[in-house]
Amino acid sequence: MNLLAQAAPNYNFWAAEPGSARLWIMILVSLLVGAGFYAALFYAPSRIRKPIVWTFTFAGGLFYVLYWAWPQPVSYHPDDIPNGFVENVGFWLHDALPRVADISNILTAFLLGLGIYSLLRIHTGRIVKRQADRGFSVVFFIAMLAILVFGYWDWSLREADTKGLLQDSANWQLANFGQNLLFDGFLQQMDSAMFSMIAFFILSAAYRAFRIRSVESTVLMASALILMVSLLTLVVTNWDSGVANLAKNVFHDSKADPATFQAGYLNWMKLSSIANWLKAYMQVPALRAVDWGIGLGALAMGLRLWLGLEKGGVSV
Amino acid sequence: MQWYDTGVLGMLFVVLLVLFILYNIYRTEHKKKDLYIRRIPGLNAIDDAIGRSTEMGRPVLMVPGIGTLNAISVQALSIFAHITKAAAQFGTPIRICLADAAVYTVAQEIIRDVYQQQGLIDRYDTDSVRFLTDRQFAFAAGVSGLILREKVAAAFFLGEWYAESLIFAETANSIGAIQIAGSTEKSQTPFFIAACDYVLIGDEFYAASAYLTRQPILVGSLVGQDWAKIAMAACVLFGFLVNSAQRLPETDMHRVPLKDGAPEVWSQLSDDQKADLETAETWAKGEKANATEDTGLYRLFNPFYSKEDLTVKRAKKPSGAAGATE
Known part of the structure; x- marks a missing residue:
């Protein structure tokens, strides 16, 4: 039961000591085996490829289903020896989870390489064919190269800095300044600039959506107005206090107290009460219903993928 | 009432x-009978959007x-494959970012397969x-x-x-593109409703492939989801009635967090055990109205740990054999 699990001793068949020759051999062998497997899958006929892919999908899914359904060991500790079969499997699932996640991470890393290849192919083609807007492709290559060089240079310097001297910017070198300028000076700022544009887009979208065109849009606009106004403290204070005064002076409600905003049976007229009612009795049930649908849809989709029933649009 | 006090019921419900x-996938596959799916305007508009792109000679944009x-x-x-199929037949260019x-x-595999199946691989x-970037x-x-x-003349988000x-x-709207959108993130749906022409709300997104392709497996799965929704609604109704009834009487025992209810046990636990049992509870004496967490219904889905548990x-393990390689 130790396959994939973190078994004793520390460095076993699955894990070699960092920096050791055995580790490098393991990496090389893994790469060769992986490449061989990939090539075999690539050249295999479709009728053979599909069952292989489904077997791996099913095994991966089964692991996570078991992890979710199997009783988890109470007060787990890596030094403990599990009691009985149920705990034994529970411990194994607990130990194997990081290894299964590692497999997923390694696959993602390889796929990122394919993504970068796509970018390089598209932008190189655009420059070579002298297409319109090829200037953007040139900027892309310069930016990518600069960030790659300065990022790696800065990282290697920081790795070598065992005394933590680079924590102080007075000790920075060209690589550190370059990395700081590119990441914090450019990338982060441009990210923030894009994010801030949402404020203007919300305004223009809201202007179109909240125009009174039908009964539904009128209800939408009225509810939105109440909720927006209910966030303005000055308006809420005056409104609620006005309701309390109304209750006390007009309806002679002895419980009404403008100072503490208790308006007795007229409580529902307070702006904060109306806004809370809208949120608690209109918004939350609707959102929960949407959540149900999404959750069930994801469950059905996951089930179809796991059992190989989903054809992923290929047979449409 | 300890006999039903277990978390297994929640799991059984999911099962x-x-x-x-x-069952419905099986039933639909063997029944060979068309089942009714209500009209979804956003999905009906797909062909119009592609037709518009074809007439204008501009690309169809798809982003997942x-x-x-x-x-x-x-x-x-899966939905994009259906759109690509129509676009491929009309020779309309597509962009998937x-x-x-x-x-x-x-995506690359699926889209190439679609062109291949249509016998139009030369148009691919x-x-x-x-792939653009993984930075938001x-x-x-x-x-x-x-x-x-x-x-772009049509955009599918x-x-x-x-x-x-x-x-x-908003960018697509600014150039007059027809937009069909749908998100599983409910917080983004209002933005799409405000800015797009058609929006798939909630599980309409998952119903799309069944609606478009009418494959028995997908339609059966959709019917199964509807059965599940009915079961959940029945549970809500049952829970509302039972919980209301259970909240009425007063009790002299109520549940409290373990760390407050049994401090002598709590103090003997290691930090790891405390982290594991942070939500564990025990009973304490005291006259008061039933709280939600005291009701049997609540305990159906929230396991109760006794001190012995x-x-x-x-x-x-033998000394030095600690397994962690981390």
């Missing part, structure tokens, strides 16, 4: 929902959001499926630039969306 879905390779992305790609390398690889442009707002900037440069949703929708005696 019941799974059985509903599987910024999620990783999961059920949502696969569902989005992706923010995740794994989704990019799968390898640059039509593009850089992706938003990249796609917005593409929308403005290529003046279906998948896992976050704060970037409105940037896409908290102490699991196990032998230790």
Whole structure:
């Protein structure tokens, strides 16, 4: 039961000591085996490829289903020896989870390489064919190269800095300044600039959506107005206090107290009460219903993928 | 009432929902009978959007959001495959922009397969499926630039969306593109409703492939989801009645967190055990109205740990054999 699990001793068949020759051999062998497997899958006929892919999908899914359904060991500790079969499997699932996640991470890393290849192919083609807007492709290559060089240079310097001297910017070198300028000076700022544009887009979208065109849009606009106004403290204070005064002076409600905003049976007229009612009795049930649908849809989709029933649009 | 005090019931309920879905898939596959699916305007508009792109000679843009390779992305790609099929027949150019390398690889395979199945592989442009970046707002900037440069006539934003949703929708709106959107993130749906022409709300997104293809497996799965919804609604109604009844009487015992109710046990636990048992509870005496957490209904889905359950005696591994390689 130790396959994939973190078994004793520390460095076993699955894990070699960092920096050791055995580790490098393991990496090389893994790469060769992986490449061989990939090539075999690539050249295999479709009728053979599909069952292989489904077997791996099913095994991966089964692991996570078991992890979710199997009783988890109470007060787990890596030094403990599990009691009985149920705990034994529970411990194994607990130990194997990081290894299964590692497999997923390694696959993602390889796929990122394919993504970068796509970018390089598209932008190189655009420059070579002298297409319109090829200037953007040139900027892309310069930016990518600069960030790659300065990022790696800065990282290697920081790795070598065992005394933590680079924590102080007075000790920075060209690589550190370059990395700081590119990441914090450019990338982060441009990210923030894009994010801030949402404020203007919300305004223009809201202007179109909240125009009174039908009964539904009128209800939408009225509810939105109440909720927006209910966030303005000055308006809420005056409104609620006005309701309390109304209750006390007009309806002679002895419980009404403008100072503490208790308006007795007229409580529902307070702006904060109306806004809370809208949120608690209109918004939350609707959102929960949407959540149900999404959750069930994801469950059905996951089930179809796991059992190989989903054809992923290929047979449409 | 300790006999039903276990978390297994929640799991059994999920298994019941799974059985509903599987049974209906089986039933629909063997019944060979068309089942009714209500009209979804957003999906009916797909052909109009593609037709408009074809007439204008401009590309159709498809973006499955910024999620990783999961059920949502696969569902989005499944819908995109259907759109691509129609676009391929009319010779309308397509653009699929992706923010995740794994989704990019799968999308490339699916789209090429669609062209191949249509016998139109010569119309397949390898640059039509593009990985841009996995950085949220850089992706938003990249796609917005593409929308403005290529003046797309139709845009499909279906998948896992976050704060970037409105940037896409408003940029496409600014050039007059017809937009069909749907997000599994309920917080983004209002933005799409405000900015797009058609929006798939909630599980309409998952119903899309069944609606478009009418494959028995997908339609059966959809019927199973409806059965599951009815079961959940029945549970809510039952829970509302039972919980209301159970909250009425007063009790002299109520549940409190273990650390307050049994401090002598809590103090003897290790930090790891405390982290594991942070939500564990015990009983305390005191006259008061039943709280929600005291009701039997609440305990159906929230396991109760007794003091004995908290102490699991196990032998230790031999010295030096601690397994962690971390």
